[in-house]
Amino acid sequence: MPQIITEQNLRNLIDLLVKEAKLVVGPKLSGSVVLYEPLTAGSDLTLDALPRRSSKELFFPICEDILSYKRENGAMKVSDMDRSKFPEAVLIGAPPCDAGSPAILDAVMSWDYKDEFYLERRRKSTIVGIACTKGDDACFCRAVGLAPDAEAGSDLFLTPLKDGSYACKAVTEKGQALVAAHQNLFAEGAGAEPKPFVDQAVEKLDLVKIKKWLEEHFEDPLWEKIADICVGCGACAFICPACHCFDINDEGSTDDGVRRKHWDACGFAKFTNHASGHNPRDVQNKRYRNRIMHKFKYYDDKFGKTLCTGCGRCIRACPVGIDIAEILEQINSK
């Protein structure tokens, strides 16, 4: 028998987790925008709104200190950040396009170099995904192989039902453990019918065909056509659940400061600028091409996964209306 949780009990679960000193992160209204933020109570949770930034920042923060340095008695003292202090975390209320992203990013973060900051947060986190019943004409998760009810990446998956409660499915052991520890909030029951999922304007794409086209069209007028209008900002990359490039900067004085890791974006003109002054991606068309190649070819080549979850954030946010779903449709139909 599937398990059911009412909306009130879902909020009660958050209250309990907060009491257990867990970091609970979920969609929350912050000023005029909804963001994934630490919840202090169940009533903080905003349902039915796709946060402006993706949930990747729970694992890959917008900016984090990785070490600090201080000159003491003439000698430089360097201190690592204590990763054992990262809290146990529960991400609640992420739709499949967000809940699915860490499962994709795990591959690159534990590849030739193990990113212990990301991996430690992953080890200590549980993801409660939620099927998506709201969307707009920028959404295209089905087109890239996900779906509004895809469980990929979730430890516990909730499906909104017509009576306002949620069907729960423990997808992993972490999910089972979360339910087991709070069994009184969950009820047995067949439950009502699920709420209808979102219709999507973009047909399912043939990702194999797209990858093949990309392999054969490193040079193509398409890249210049897009670059004609791309202004080279990082909005698309920064709000993307899958983009994961970062830069490292030492900030502070020569005597006292911090080494910080923070988001970077391939759209920026200086992204690949070498110390020599040479820049292999010196013009915007090479930069935008890299964005598409990275998502739909290189990442697949290395890890067998597509680096896009179809959340549509980049489409909604692009200052100049560049529409990645439209570009993929174009390639798909060639």
Place this chain on the structure above:
Amino acid sequence: MNAKANKNHVTSIEPAYYEAITEAIRKEAVKILKNETVVGVVGYLPGRRKGTASPALVTTVEEAEKLIFSPACVNNLSVYLTKAKKGVLKQGKVGIVAKGCDMRALAGLMTESQLQREDLFIIGVVCPGVYGFGVQRTGTLTEENIARKCRECTVHMPEGADVAAGTHAELADLTPEEAEEMARIEAMPQTERWAFWKEHFSRCIRCMACRQVCPFCYCEQCLCDKNRPQAVESSPRPAGNMAWHLVRAMHLAGRCGGCAECERVCPMDIPLNLLNRRMAQELKELYDFEAGLTPVEKGPLNEYKENDDQSFIK
């Protein structure tokens, strides 16, 4: 302003009005491409999603016949003419579709010797307004879906264009939301005002979209990209964010044409145009100067006059 007497105040701007502008733009763009006045026209093409449009550089008659103008044509296209951004001008004389607010940027760029008037063919648009962010895109422009900046537009009629597309229409009795918000912030005690901006800047992700769409952010080396030594923290943290936005506001004082593109493109809803407007207000009060209405030889912050207000020197 001219044409005041002909003002046609209405409660909604129907699609037919924009269709007429579209026709006029296409006709003009086709003409100047055919007779080789220009090598290309920067205008708008429809987007895949309902009620959206994208900037485009069209170079053929076939493409020019697809140009549109609708309330979704929000972009200030002059950004594509600056050397640092796109430099389409290096290909030859270009045509550009420009709303009144965009004309102010063109005038400002001419003032700053970034553009030469003779290199441009300007198709001015008599613009009744464009959509705000996240509104219903129904085709009909109303008080509900018009952009905040358009509520107080003073340049519906573009001046200094080669041709103008459209007749004059504007929405009646719009609430001046930006002015009201400015007044509300002005009235705050200083600590509260500081907290207001701190809260907004804390959300900044340093995606630099504000800089990248700004026609006046054409510096080839942005202070905020410098890292040897670092002038402004480039990591998205409160201190660096605050520094970045204040540096930018100061840098744009007396230059910003008020197109509010920085605010429109901010994925974090930071009301950046309020800073620009505040700076513009200072310039108006101190020097009786409004940026970008017509090209001038020098802006007030670039020249010294003996009768300048010097009361700030203590």
